[in-house]
Structures are given as C-alpha cells and as structure tokens.
Amino acid sequence: MAIAPIRSGPQVHYSAADEALFSKLSWRLLPLLVGCYVIAFIDRINIGFAQLQMKQTLPFSDAAYAFGAGVFFIGYFLFEVPSNLLLEKIGARKTLLRIMFCWGIVASAMMTVQSTTTFYVLRFLLGAFEAGFFPGIILYLTYWFPSPRRCKVISIFMSATAVAYLVAGPLSGAIMKYMDGLGGHHGWQWLFLVQGLPASVLGIVVYLYLQDKPEDARWLTPAEKATLRHHLDHDAQTVEVGAHASFWSLLRDPKIYTMSLVYFLLLGANYTLVFYAPSLIKSWGVNDVFTVGLLSAIGPVFAVVCMVFIGRSSDKRFERRWHFLFTVALASLGICITIFAKGNLVVSMLGLTLMSIGQTAATPIFFAALSEYVPRKTAAGGIALVSSLGNLGPAVMPSLTALMAARTGSMDDSMFLVIALWMGCGFILLAAIRPARAAKVKLAAA
Numbered sequence: 001m002a003i004a005p006i007r008s009g010p011q012v013h014y015s016a017a018d019e020a021l022f023s024k025l026s027w028r029l030l031p032l033l034v035g036c037y038v039i040a041f042i043d044r045i046n047i048g049f050a051q052l053q054m055k056q057t058l059p060f061s062d063a064a065y066a067f068g069a070g071v072f073f074i075g076y077f078l079f080e081v082p083s084n085l086l087l088e089k090i091g092a093r094k095t096l097l098r099i100m101f102c103w104g105i106v107a108s109a110m111m112t113v114q115s116t117t118t119f120y121v122l123r124f125l126l127g128a129f130e131a132g133f134f135p136g137i138i139l140y141l142t143y144w145f146p147s148p149r150r151c152k153v154i155s156i157f158m159s160a161t162a163v164a165y166l167v168a169g170p171l172s173g174a175i176m177k178y179m180d181g182l183g184g185h186h187g188w189q190w191l192f193l194v195q196g197l198p199a200s201v202l203g204i205v206v207y208l209y210l211q212d213k214p215e216d217a218r219w220l221t222p223a224e225k226a227t228l229r230h231h232l233d234h235d236a237q238t239v240e241v242g243a244h245a246s247f248w249s250l251l252r253d254p255k256i257y258t259m260s261l262v263y264f265l266l267l268g269a270n271y272t273l274v275f276y277a278p279s280l281i282k283s284w285g286v287n288d289v290f291t292v293g294l295l296s297a298i299g300p301v302f303a304v305v306c307m308v309f310i311g312r313s314s315d316k317r318f319e320r321r322w323h324f325l326f327t328v329a330l331a332s333l334g335i336c337i338t339i340f341a342k343g344n345l346v347v348s349m350l351g352l353t354l355m356s357i358g359q360t361a362a363t364p365i366f367f368a369a370l371s372e373y374v375p376r377k378t379a380a381g382g383i384a385l386v387s388s389l390g391n392l393g394p395a396v397m398p399s400l401t402a403l404m405a406a407r408t409g410s411m412d413d414s415m416f417l418v419i420a421l422w423m424g425c426g427f428i429l430l431a432a433i434r435p436a437r438a439a440k441v442k443l444a445a446a
Contacts, residue, residue: 014148018231021224022149028219029144030156032202032209033137036100037160039199040133042168043107043126044072046195048275049172049293050188052282054113057186064116066402068123069275073395075127077388083132084139084384085247091212092140095132100203102129107196111189135387138367139380143213146231148315151368155311158364162304165356166297169278171195173293241373247381250374256386258432259370263390265425266328266366268397269418270359273335275398277352280411284343298349299356307361311368320369321430324362328426331358332419339412359422366429373433397421 014022051065060068087095106126113119137157145153175194176187211217214228244250273280281292314323337351367383374382401414 018227021227022145024220024224025144025228026153026156028217029141029210030153032206033140033157034160034163036096036199036202036206037134037137037157038164038167039195039202040100040103040130041161041164042171042195043103043199044130045164045274046168046172046191047123048278049168049176050110050191052278052292053176053180053186053188057188058114060116060119062402062406063399064119066275066399068116068119069271069398070395071120072123072127073391073393075124075129076131076391077127077395079128079131080135080388080391081381081384084135084380087132087136087139088380092136093207093210093212095136096210097203097207099130099133099136100206101200103133104196104198104200104203107199108193110192110196111185131388132384135384138371138383138387142371142376142379143232144228146235147368147372148318150371151311151314151320151364152308154364154367155308155361158360159304159307161363162300162307162356162360165300166304168195169293169296170290171293173288173290177288177290241375244375244378244382247378250378250382250385255373255432256382257389258428259373260386260389262425262429262432263366263386264393265421265428266362266393267390268393269331269421269425270363271394272397272401272414272418273355273359276401276411276414280338281352283411284345284348286345295349299353300360302353303356303360306357307364310361311364314365314368319435320365320372321433321435324365324369325426325430327358327362327365328422329358331355331362332422334358335415335419339415362422369429369433 047065047069051060054060054065083095083099103126106122106129110119110122110126113122138154141150141153141157172191172195175191178187179185179190179194180187182190214220214225217225220228244253250256277296278292281295286292286295310323310327314320317323331354334351334353334355334357337354338348339351341347341351370383370386371379401411401417404414404417405411
C-alpha cells in the first residue's frame with residue numbers, strides 16, 4: 001500500500017550564491033549559539049541526574065524534587081516576555097550577556113542547597129534569569145534567516161538539546177561517581193558547580209563575538225547584506241500570517257493562545273520525560289549512576305541527526321503542520337513501546353530512542369511555524385508570549401505525573417498521560433493553523 005506524501009506548500013528556490021550566503025551565516029552564528037544552548041539545557045535538566053544522589057544526602061521527597069523542577073518554569077514564565085521586548089530594544093548581545101552571566105552564577109549556587117526552601121528559591125531564580133534566552137535566540141535567528149531556511153536552522157540550533165542529553169548523562173554520572181567526596185563535597189554539589197560556571201563565561205564570549213543584526217556584521221560584504229535584506233523583506237510563508245499591528249492586538253488573537261496551548265502540552269510531555277528518564281532507566285534494573293547516564297545518551301545520538309533531517313524535510317516541502325504531527329506521533333509510539341516492553345532493557349531503549357527523536361524534532365517545527373504566523377512587528381512579544389505560557393506546562397506536569405505514580409505505584413499511567421499530551425498538541429496545531437496557499441516562489445539575489 002502506497003504511503004501518501006506529506007502535503008507541500010509553496011516551493012522556494014534559491015540560487016547557488018544564496019545557498020553560499022546562508023551557509024556562511026550558519027557557520028558564523030550557529031556553533032556558538034548551539035554551544036550556549038547545550039550549557040543552558042544541561043543546567044535545566046541536570047536536576048534529574050543530581051536527584052539520584054541528592055536523595056541519599058538530603059531528606060527531600062519525590063514531590064519536593066518535582067516541585068523544584070517545576071518552579072523553574074514559574075520564574076521563566078514571569079520574565080520571558082519583558083526579556084524579549086528588551087532584546088528588541090537593546091540588542092541580542094547585551095541581553096544574552098545579562099541572561100547567561102546571571103544564570104551561570106545561580107546554577108553554580110545550587111551546590112549550596114541544604115533545605116527545600118533554598119532549593120525552590122534557586123530553581124525559581126534560575127528560571128527567572130534564564131527567561132528570554134530561548135525565545136530571544138529564535139527571534140535573533142529571524143533577523144538572519146528567511147522562512148524557507150528557518151526550520152533547518154532552528155533544528156540545528158535545537159540539536160543542542162540532543163547534544164545536551166548526550167553530554168549530560170555520562171558527564172553527570174562521571175562527576176557524581178568520581179568526584180564524590182572531593183574537597184569534602186558530594187558528587188551532586190560538584191555537578192552543579194562544574195556544569196554551571198561555563199554559562200557565565202560563554203555570556204562574555206557572546207557579547208564580544210556576535211552582532212545584533214546583519215547590518216552590523218563586518219564579515220558580510222555590502223552585496224551580501226543587500227541580498228539578505230531582499231530575502232528577509234520578501235519572505236514567503238508556509239502557514240497563514242496573523243494580522244497584528246501591535247502587541248496589544250496580538251493579545252486579542254485567539255490563535256496565539258491556541259499556539260500557547262500546543263506548546264504547553266508539548267513541553268509538559270517533553271519535560272516529564274526529561275526529569276524522569278533517568279529514574280525510568282533505573283527501574284529497568286540499571287543501578288549504577290554512570291551506566292544510567294550512558295544509557296540516557298543513546299537516544300540523543302540518533303535524535304541529533306534525525307531532527308536536522310526532519311527540519312530539512314519541512315523546509316524542502318515548505319510544510320510545518322503534518323511534520324509536527326508526525327514527530328509527536330513518533331514520540332508517542334516510542335513511549336508505547338517502553339510501556340509494553342515490561343522492563344526489557346533492549347526493547348525499552350529502542351522505544352526511548354524513538355521517543356527522543358520525536359520529541360526533539362517537534363519543537364523546531366513548532367517555532368518555525370510560530371515565527372511565520374507572527375508578523376515581524378510583533379515577533380518579539382508574540383514568540384515570547386507563546387513560549388512563556390507554554391513553559392507553564394513543565395511547571396505543572398512533573399508534579400502531576402509524580403502524584404499519579406505515587407498513587408498507582410507505577411509510571412505506566414503517567415506515560416499514557418504523556419502520550420495523550422503529545423497527540424493532543426499535534427491535532428490541535430493541525431486544526432488551528434491554516435497552511436499558506438500553494439504557489440511557486442522564485443527568489444533571486446537582489
């Protein structure tokens with residue numbers, strides 16, 4: 001039986017000179033941005049690994065860890081929109097310096113935690129200081145790349161999440177195992193210090209290395225700047241574009257809140273697995289923390305490659321909605337496999353790998369669609385608003401799933417909830433956002 005191809009929207013063609021320009025932009029901007037996001041994501045998820053050892057030295061319940069994991073996103077929610085609006089006024093370099101330097105200090109200070117109060121306060125501050133980083137980078141990329149190249153670029157940037165999983169697991173396990181007791185500190189304390197300080201250093205590097213907009217880039221020729229400006233000013237879209245003349249009119253658009261709901265469900269599901277994947281692997285009979293870290297890195301190895309190819313497919317076919325549904329369905333299939341594997345390590349790891357590919361590839365496609373739906377005038381506030389509302393998902397879902405697991409004595413019901421969240425957000429996006437009218441678009445250099 002033949003499989004129907006994913007629907008395509010407008011087809012966009014670039015010249016060889018254009019492709020060379022986009023490649024130049026990518027190699028100049030993306031390596032540093034990916035490195036920054038790797039550190040950001042490690043600082044966000046390392047609590048999932050640290051808790052394996054913290055439970056042996058601190059009298060925190062599973063509910064306390066779940067609440068601490070979630071309260072990060074409350075701080076994120078409160079400060080994300082103001083941060084992105086400020087970025088548009090003062091530029092990306094100053095904004096990223098403030099964000100990264102401060103969050104690095106707070107992430108390192110997590111090593112001082114001795115009470116739940118300190119734990120909650122530092123997790124809240126970490127979210128507050130990091131707020132604006134991710135939507136700020138998404139906004140920053142719209143300054144440099146037109147829509148037909150945006151999903152691939154966002155996918156490459158977000159490959160940092162897969163790299164972070166790849167690095168965080170073995171690194172966290174090794175630090176906790178081999179640095180435990182060094183200098184009179186526990187391994188989990190060294191984990192927060194070693195993984196926190198690089199953010200502050202990278203913040204300074206970003207300020208010195210990046211430019212706020214293409215017009216400021218001395219490494220672009222006048223002809224390259226003109227060509228890039230032409231493409232950005234004559235951008236094509238894969239989905240409908242909202243009619244927002246101001247941030248206040250954006251607030252009255254129901255589809256902005258629909259997109260926020262989609263992201264709420266997506267992140268709620270994603271971060272439930274982020275925080276509980278180490279514990280899930282341990283429940284399959286793996287007790288050594290270093291081995292847990294190694295196994296947790298297998299899925300991201302495949303995800304980091306597959307998400308770029310999926311993003312490239314979305315750009316090539318100039319289509320977002322069905323690609324997004326495919327990714328969340330793949331993640332759901334992976335979790336189903338782990339549930340019905342009944343603890344079989346090989347089969348469970350296969351399911352976890354499929355889950356990792358699906359959940360990792362979904363977010364770039366979502367933000368490519370969002371960046372096209374929100375007009376340029378309201379992009380800063382719109383992207384940040386959807387991101388901030390969506391980040392309430394991880395503030396709620398880890399605690400909810402922990403409560404379900406405690407009452408049932410099994411993680412299976414929690415995993416079925418995760419599947420429902422993924423499939424729900426996929427179908428909501430498909431129904432809510434209309435595709436752009438199919439048309440061929442020929443883009444030539446200015």
